[in-house]
Amino acid sequence: QVQLQESGPGLVKPSQTLSLTCTVSGGSITTNSYYWSWIRQPPGKGLEWMGAIANGDRTYYNPSLRGRTSISRDTSKNQFTLQLSSVTPEDTAVYYCADDLGHWGQGTQVTVSS
16 A cells, blocks of 8 residues: 655744655555645645646646745655745645545644744
C-alpha cells in the first residue's frame, strides 16, 4: 500500500524559506500516481491546495500564493519537495502531501515565528 510521509522543520522564522519533503513508500513516484500535491490547513481554517507536480515534472501552483511556491521531485529517492519562500506567521499550518488516488501523509505542523 502506498504511504506518504512529510518531513521538515517544525519552526521557521519569518522571511525564511520553508522546505518540506514527502517520501513515498510502497509505490513509485513515477508510476503510481500522476499528480503529487501539497495541501495545508491553517489553524481554524479549511484545506488549501498549494500546488502539484505531475509526471514529466510539470508543475501547477495556487495563484493565491503569489509565486512563493516551488515543487520539485527526486525520482531516485522517491520524494517530492515543497519550498515556500518569504514565509509569514500566516503560513503557520499543518502541511500535507498527497497523491491523486486518495493517499495522504499524516501531516506535519509548521509554525512561523521569530
